Amino acid sequence: MAAPIEIHLEFGGGAELLFNGIKEHHVTLPSQSEPWDMKQLLVWIQRNLLKERPELFVQGDSVRPGILVLINDADWELMGELEYQLQDRDNVVFISTLHGG
């Protein structure tokens, strides 16, 4: 049985608008037998935090193309993307690039 883990989430680049405009969220993921991975985190976020328009955040199993994900300040593509297993006190940032420049 894995212990519950604390995750620090940040939303930026306009993504925060889907979460009541709140950029920073400290969340505790409940304990479960398998370790938490990013795929499950996305499902959890959709179920528990996403306030509106889920299609603007997730597409299929992953994030909508155009949303960048950083885990502990590193591109999630380097960390295994959806397969990355979350650890206690990890910092996950979602930045939307889908707006004018």
Add this chain to the structure above:
Amino acid sequence: MPAQCSSCTEKRAVLKRPKTGHSLCKECFFWAFEEEVHQTIVAAELFKSGESVGIAASGGKDSTVLAHVMKLLNERYNYGLELMLISVDEGITGYRDDSLETVKRNQQQYELPLKIVSYEELYGWTMDAIVKQVGLKNNCTFCGVFRRQALDRGAVMLKVDKICTGHNADDVAETVLMNVLRGDIARLRRCTAISTSSEGEGVVPRCKPLKYAYEKEIVLYAYFKKLDYFSTECIYSPNAYRGYARTFLKDLESIRPSTIIDIIHSGENLSVREGVKMPVQGTCSRCGYISSQALCKSCVLLEGLNRGLPKLGIGKHHRLHDKILSQQPLTDKEERKLKPVDF
């Protein structure tokens, strides 16, 4: 576990570059990003020493990064340029007024002079007023046309030699796709040019130093450097045609990241068969701005707005332009074609 930086091999990598697939640490990424913009500028000979350059600034991610990098490279490589910020106020409540606050902060952060030109003072119409007349579709046409001229007017007021805009690789690739989808061969040929040719009354040459920079890297550069930018979608943009091209491009990028540069490359290497009819550049008979028709698009759109015929600039009504120029009255049928659609 994260990889090591493929350049310095010392620090841990923080991003995977979509262009090359390399993993880079923060410092190597900053260096690579800045160096590539520098190479783009030098290879295309975008500027000459002693020139004054207006940086088109909206407070958004691209123009903020552009201003930051231009200032940095100007100092690092002694370009000898005098830099200024030009901003356009389209009069979009809740969007532009907020982003202009960001530009004013940028002005202080980068210590550059700033000029703001507004649609209200130039045309007598804010975008809010235009949308009320035109509706939620096709309003981007007005904004884009007016903004182009507004930037030129601002540049002339500031007496700059050149303008540079923050258009990035994604933008250029989207434009190529849009022009293919619409069959606009004339624009397709011009849209990948990194700088415009400079003839015409009141037209200031402009260029795109970030033309080969991926949007993803621009966002990450701004994030890691903690640059201050404004990030909300224009409230009138959801129905813009560009949105379709953007969604498609993003899906392509997720499959094969080099697609964006590849599309630009295809656009650049397009050649048109002889004998294909192309528009000829002339001047507007009313205001003297550059135009391929008798009346420039800006004059046509304004005429339509001022006469309550907002569809005048949308779609092909070239034959009616002559009538309008000579102040002849339109028939009922012609007027109906140009009036706004009632929902």
